[in-house]
Amino acid sequence: MVNDRIRFDEPRSGVQRLAARFGGHAYDTHRHETYGVGLTLWGAQSFHYRGALRTSRGGQVMVLHPDEAHDGHATVDAGFAYRMLYVDPATVSAAIGGNPPFVPEVVADDPVLADLLREAFADFPRSLEPLAVDAVVERLAGRLAARSDDQPRPRSAAVAHRAVACARDFLAAEAHRTVASEELEKVTGLDRFALSRHFRAATGTSPHRYQVGRRLAQAQKMIAEGVPLSDAAAATGFADQSHLTRHFSARFGLTPGRWATLARQS
Missing domain, CATH: 1.10.10.60 (Homeodomain-like)
Known part of the structure; x- marks a missing residue:
């Protein structure tokens, strides 16, 4: 049986890291004011998000947008473990010089983003050095922009x-x-x-x-x-x-x- 566990570090320059594992119910419905970009390490987790039930399995990545309600629970008896980056959307916006990108594909097989998340957690829970935070944000922002929808969103000013x-x-x-x-x-x-x-x-x-x-x-x-x-x-x-x-x-x-x-x- 999986022992539920959460570990997190101090927010640094708009980035916070969290590692967790759960054997059953994980989270009630909630929302963040940040992006939540995560990697499922093993098992499978499901969550209600934007009107549908999504499932992320081992090796898959998730992109949750600011202010979007979601919950979370294990989908398999073995439970699941994951790592998550919570990133300030204003930091992402500054990194790409535009509005925060919207990624329509919530769960995906994305080796580039998975490698970035593994690198960001290489020394966890030891704090990331300032330049390492900058590098993570720059690469993450670029990847989110690359995966964003192509439809131009109206901007009044x-x-x-x-x-x-x-x-x-x-x-x-x-x-x-x-x-x-x-x-x-x-x-x-x-x-x-x-x-x-x-x-x-x-x-x-x-x-x-x-x-x-x-x-x-x-x-x-x-x-x-x-x-x-x-x-x-x-x-x-x-x-x-x-x-x-x-x-x-x-x-x-x-x-x-x-x-x-x-x-x-x-």
Whole structure:
């Protein structure tokens, strides 16, 4: 029987690595504000995504897009193991000099992407050096662009990348509290609706979901370090433990309690 396990490293320059294995149910329905690009090592895992049930078997790769709901469970008795890169879409956008690419084929046999993922995890969980992160992002962005759909997507105007960067920096710095729309308007020089359009074009998600994601990432780290759930909730701007649990489950597909158990087994 497979012992469920999760290991992850610190986010670095818009990239975080996660390695996990599960023997049955893995994740409830959730979504990320990042790309999720993964390699199934062995076994088979299935997940509901964009209206269909997808299955990734050993050696296959997955490309999940920002803000797309999905779950996860083992498809075979042996369970499954996989590695996943969570990559900031704005980082991908910067690497290719355009909007984040959309890859229509969710699960594929892609030896190029599989080799890239193996290389990115060669020294895991030892931290990637800064130049190694840059190389991973550049190659990953290029591969996603190469596999993206060929249909041009309408663009009403160029993306205000500088304003989006200012908004992201401000939201990250103020992740412990609720930020008012007027504050972002002052920081970026854009009205709230224009900012929302530009922010989603550059990152694939909304300013609010992005900020909640920063708070949850900090809570995730604290819980893995053994901080009590109520303390982690208070330190990361959630009203109480139940408030944290609701958002945590929606973001990671695991309750904070299960995350704490899996993290201690790493």
